[in-house]
Amino acid sequence: MKKLTLTFALAATTVLAQSVTPESRIINIQGAPRGDLRNGPLSFTGSPVKATVSTLQIQASQATLAAPAGTPLIQAKGKRTSNFTGSVVVTRGRLTAKGGQLAYSEATGQGVMGGSPTATFLPADRANDDPVNISAGQMSLDVDNNVSTSTGNVQLRSGNQTGKADKLIFDEDRELAQLTGTPSLTRAAKGNQKELVMTGQEVRALTKSKTLYVRGGVRLVQGTLTTTGDAVYYDDRKNVAYVVGNAVSVDSKTKATVRAPASGALEQRTDLARVRALNTAYKIPTAQFQLRGEK
DSSP states (O other), X not given: OHXXXXXXXXXXXXXXXXXXXXXXXXXXXXXXXXXXXTTOOEEEEEEEEEEEETTEEEEEEEEEEEOOTTSOGGGOTTTOEEEEEEEEEEEETTEEEEEEEEEEETTTTEEEEESSOEEEEOOSSTTTSOOEEEEOSEEEEETTTTXXXXXXXXXXXXXXXXXXXXXXXXXXXXXEEEEESSOEEEEOOBTTBOOEEEEOSEEEEETTTTEEEEEEEEEEEETTEEEEEEEEEEETTTTEEEEESSOEEEETTTOOEEEOXXXXXXXXXXXXXXXXXXXXXXXXXGGGGOOTTOO
């Protein structure tokens, strides 16, 4: 058995040297496997089974390691797949994700979590900042960077803000969330400040600074006030929103209407339920909300 295990390891190392798959994508599952060491698949059980790939730490009740059809396992390093089932927990830095199962591919560097996955991202300053909580139908973790992609009935919660969408991309390094697919963001009522609901084609949120950038058919509803425009920048800590591009605000109770000048914008104080027109243009700091690779 020792000789076969050594042969397996040496063969795998040789194949890795010839492979284009980055070393960071190679998964290491701890424990003594059962199965065909040469051809696979291998099965692992434990309390729990532990594995590592790049910066991901994985725990589960059971795991399997397999090669593509027709390829011996000892020649498949960089192309293998692994499946984890039963109370799966994945950690990476300040992120902890949980679900019923996880399927990982060395070829793509993607770990796809199902079984009603949830994730919690803790802030660096836990005394003053809020954690980010995510739930979705499916969650994909990329081992090449600290980015996760969630799809299907996505919900993101941080402090008094709740975002909903069909898809969420969350960059853990920048603490930046992008919500697409009929996204909405709700700021809960607090004291005399009424609930605020924002919708548009796309929502981007910096969860640490509590700032938002919403674009495309933007609509803000707070009490009897409805404000529309092409885009909005919202600072939750300062309780102020700047709406640009054909910006109009209407109070359904008083029938009062405020329109932004052609070269101006609207400023909405969400703590005071007050809207005023600005005669000068407001430039949304869109560069702060850029995703990886965007220019």
